[in-house]
Amino acid sequence: MTAPYVKSTTQEAVTTIEFFHPAHNSLPGNVLSDLANAIKKAGNDDGCKVIILKSGGDRTFCAGASFKELIAIDDEKTGEVFFSGFANVINAMRKCPKFIIGRVQGKTVGGGVGVASATDYCFATKFAAIKLSELNIGIGPFVVGPAVERKLGLSGMSQIAINANEFYPAEWAHQNGLFAEIFESTEAMDEHVSAFAKALTQYNPEAMKEMKKMFWTGCENWDELLAERAKISGRLVLSEFTKETLKRFK
Incomplete structure (x- = not known):
């Protein structure tokens, strides 16, 4: 099995950041930390004008939190630190002065x-169905909720957060604003992603930087907000309900 990794490559002003974990691209703490650092580094690199964020493999884009690490959490502080890993990635993406293009293959x-x-x-x-499964194990999408709500709206986010056992198809995510475009195959998507990123490198970096600030207006309190949300998740993951549920997954 291939070891987990986060790797960055830059070509013609496009930085591609790829993360991978053999467990369906789940995200343990070390991968989350490396991912946040890679995004910050690309954001500060004058040789980078646009970022593509992708995961390895050809099936699952990301399985979310590492169940192995969730099961191992035995105190609130450890839980808070773990969930803060997601907060750090989202905030790194929010603060990055470069446009980040998502490439979701599954x-x-x-x-x-x-x-x-x-x-x-x-x-x-078209294979990129989405699910917010946190309620299934007794917690909730507290840390990622603000980012999801920003794209899907409160109605869309609450719908998939409450109906935590169902995958919503890529077309639903497209119609509700998460996906800008969906493709029949990974090959067709990659061709379009590459052309799209290349086109962006021809635009004024200062204009794109100012546009990004504009798009994220109203999220300036997310450092504090997501930290508070991580505390909630860190507490709930220790609940008897969650511990029993995680045992079944184990």
Whole structure:
């Protein structure tokens, strides 16, 4: 099995950041940390004008939180630190002065929906169904909720958060604003993502930077908001309900 990784490559002013985990691209703490750092680094790189965010493999985009790490949490502080990993990635994406293009090749769950939602323009295949499954294990999409709500609206976010056992098809995510375009195949999507990113490199970086600030207006309190949400998740993951549910997954 391939070891987890986060890797960045820059070509013709386009930085591609790819994350991978053999467990369906789930996100343990070290991958979350590396991902946040890669986004910050690309944002500060003068040789980068636009970022493509993708995951490895050809099936699942992201399975969300690492169940192995969730099961191991045994105190509130550890839980808060774990969920803060998602907060750090979302805030890094929010603060990054470059447009981040999402490339979603398959199903995405929980925290993965939050990551996709925090991109500035997101492409997906018809296989990219989404699910906010947190309520199933006794917590909720507290940390990723603001990012998902920003894209889907409160109605769309609450719908998939409450109906936590159902995948919503890519077309639904497209109609509700998460995905800008959906494609029949990964190959067709990649061709379009590449052309789209290349076109963006021809635009004024200062204009794109100011546009990004404009698009994220109203989210300036997210450092504090997501930190508070991480505390809620860190507390709930220790509940008897969640512990028993995670045992069944184990």
